[in-house]
Amino acid sequence: MDSSWEASVTDSINAIYLLFSAYLVFIMQLGFAMLCAGSVRAKNAMNIMLTNVVDAVVGSLSYYLFGFAFAFGDSNPFIGASYFALKDIPSSSYDYSFFLYQWAFAIAVAGITSGSIAERTQFTAYLFFSFFLTGFVYPVVAHWLWSSNGWLSPNSTSLLFGSGAIDFAGSGVVHLVGGIAGFWGAIVEGPRVGRFDAFGNPVKMRGHNATLVVLGTLLLWFGWFGFNPGSFDKILVPYPHMVDQGNWTSVGRTAVTTTLAGSTAGIVTLFGRRLLVGHWDAMDVCNGVLGGFVAITSGCSVVEPWAAIVCGFCAAWVLIGLNILALKFKFDDPLEAAQLHGGCGAWGLIFTGLFAKEEFVLQAYNSGKTQIIRPSGLILGGGWGLFGAQMVELLSIVVWVSLTMGPLFYLLQKLGILRISSDEEVAGLDISSHGGYAYDASQEESGARFYGEYLRMQQQ
Numbered sequence: 375m376d377s378s379w380e381a382s383v384t385d386s387i388n389a390i391y392l393l394f395s396a397y398l399v400f401i402m403q404l405g406f407a408m409l410c411a412g413s414v415r416a417k418n419a420m421n422i423m424l425t426n427v428v429d430a431v432v433g434s435l436s437y438y439l440f441g442f443a444f445a446f447g448d449s450n451p452f453i454g455a456s457y458f459a460l461k462d463i464p465s466s467s468y469d470y471s472f473f474l475y476q477w478a479f480a481i482a483v484a485g486i487t488s489g490s491i492a493e494r495t496q497f498t499a500y501l502f503f504s505f506f507l508t509g510f511v512y513p514v515v516a517h518w519l520w521s522s523n524g525w526l527s528p529n530s531t532s533l534l535f536g537s538g539a540i541d542f543a544g545s546g547v548v549h550l551v552g553g554i555a556g557f558w559g560a561i562v563e564g565p566r567v568g569r570f571d572a573f574g575n576p577v578k579m580r581g582h583n584a585t586l587v588v589l590g591t592l593l594l595w596f597g598w599f600g601f602n603p604g605s606f607d608k609i610l611v612p613y614p615h616m617v618d619q620g621n622w623t624s625v626g627r628t629a630v631t632t633t634l635a636g637s638t639a640g641i642v643t644l645f646g647r648r649l650l651v652g653h654w655d656a657m658d659v660c661n662g663v664l665g666g667f668v669a670i671t672s673g674c675s676v677v678e679p680w681a682a683i684v685c686g687f688c689a690a691w692v693l694i695g696l697n698i699l700a701l702k703f704k705f706d707d708p709l710e711a712a713q714l715h716g717g718c719g720a721w722g723l724i725f726t727g728l729f730a731k732e733e734f735v736l737q738a739y740n741s742g743k744t745q746i747i748r749p750s751g752l753i754l755g756g757g758w759g760l761f762g763a764q765m766v767e768l769l770s771i772v773v774w775v776s777l778t779m780g781p782l783f784y785l786l787q788k789l790g791i792l793r794i795s796s797d798e799e800v801a802g803l804d805i806s807s808h809g810g811y812a813y814d815a816s817q818e819e820s821g822a823r824f825y826g827e828y829l830r831m832q833q834q
Contacts, residue, residue: 388608392471398600399478403430405593406485410492411812412586413657413709415579417802418493419812425488425500429508432501433481436509441480442473444513451525454517475604476516479544480508483552487779489709490556494566494799497807499792503559503782511778512551515771519547526767528739537749537759539767540730542738543605545672545722546771553716554775556707562783563793565706567800576701579708584656591660595636598667602674603628611741624737628675631682632667635674638686639666639693646694661710665693668718673726675738677751681729688725689718720768727764728753 407426411419433441439459446468447454457463464470484504491499518524519541523531528538541547571577581587603625612620643662647655666686670677677685696713700706707713732750740746750756786792798806805811 384610387610389469389471391609392475392604392607395600395604396471396475396478398597398604399475399482400597402478402482402594402597402601403485405590405595405597406482406489407590408586408593409590409660410485410489410709412583412588412590413489413581414492415802416582416813417804417811419582419804420808420810421497421803422488422492423812424497424808425492426485428497428500429484429488429504430481432504433484433508434477436505437477437480437513440509441513442476444510445476445516446521447517448523451523451530452517453514454521472607475607479516479548479601480512483512483548483555484508486549486552486711486715487556487559489711490553490707491559491563492708493803494563494793495559496791496794497803499786502786502791503555503779506782507551507555507779511555511775512547515547515551515774518770519767526763526770528735534766535749535759535762537763539723539763540676540726540735540739540760541672541723541767542675543602543671545668545670545719545726546767549668549671549715549719550723550768550771551775553712553714553719554772555779557712557716558776558780559783560705560707560712562780562787565704566708567796569706570704574704576704581657581708587657587660591663594664595667598632598636598671599629602632602671606675606738613737613741615744621737621741624675624734627679627734630679631674631677632670634679634682635670635686635689636663636666638683639663639669639690640686642687642690643694646690650694661714662690662693665689665714665718668715669722669725671719672722673730676726676730676734678729678731678734681725684729685722685725689721692717692721723764723768724761727751727761730754730756730760732756 403426407423410422410426414422442460443456443458444454447456449455457468460473463473484507487503487507488500518526519539521527522529526534526539528540530538566579568577569579606621606625609621609625640659640663643665644654644659647658666689669689670682670685673685693710693714696717697710700713728751730751731754732748735748735750736743736746739748749759752758752761783792794803794806
């Protein structure tokens, strides 16, 4: 067979693999929507569903115009400065399928942040922060780690500490960014009305539909098989000196580590919360599963399956512990997004620095070439280089997102376009902002079923 024909077939299969992975990651947006809708009260279901759609449509435009250029454009180690509005795409480095895959990641970040400020945020504010987050804040971090000339990139010609930071599918780039942004949004807005009583004790505000939460979790689980294994970008890459092994082998192992971490975190959360609250809670288990997925996302391609179980076990306790601290400090996050994505994302970066296996690092970043030496996990004898780079990534993301999203939320609050009024919050965002409830037969606390009734009540 002609070599050019073989190359064309290989490129076609790799493109199909990447596009299919992009479709799986986009399904996660549906999972986020279901999870969010079930986790809020019924009077806010339409609002949270709409924000998930807005995250996608606004994020699409901002990432097309600016985000992809900042993330993958050629310029300097801090930020890219080419490919604006996909100018010169396809190029020798990137094509349209790669853009679509990265776009699906970008809109996921805004969805994470939306959960932290649910049930009390003006719709206009979503438009502002979603555009800014997906068009600027997130792409800059993506450039650091995923562009070949990023200052933290493991593919850079000048590796930080001789290693570069490993964040294969984005425990830091995606989840920690979204979690820290949500943290600042929730801090600036403050708790929901009635979340804590006059003595500062927490008041339960459970989501209204466990069915949607479970459905959303399982959809996210399905989508994560595009999120983590799909981050190899190419599946037909054979490893030299290894018979019948290539990226296809690593893709399968990555799917296994992802599954084991999420499953372990889910079962540990199930029993851990049973000991703490005295009953089996479906919503807690779902968040535990997601916490395991978030944590393994950084090192999914470079750790052994047994290490993924360790990752999930610790992620569950990180989530449980942070939720306890959140209540202690009167921090209100309806989706536990800051604790889940921020806390478990941070643990995922640390975990990779401890348990990454050199053989798998070479497969993920050097196509399996054995003549190269790279730092690996500290616990596996790989030295401090990788662990140090992981810690630098963690701290850099926290500082960067805090310096950008914190002031943005503060500015929106000062302009009066961040938080809704107490009356609107008690009535519910669906009736006060969107003209009616998500469920036709709903009878909410306010007593109003239609927008006209709500307006008449406001005038009394």
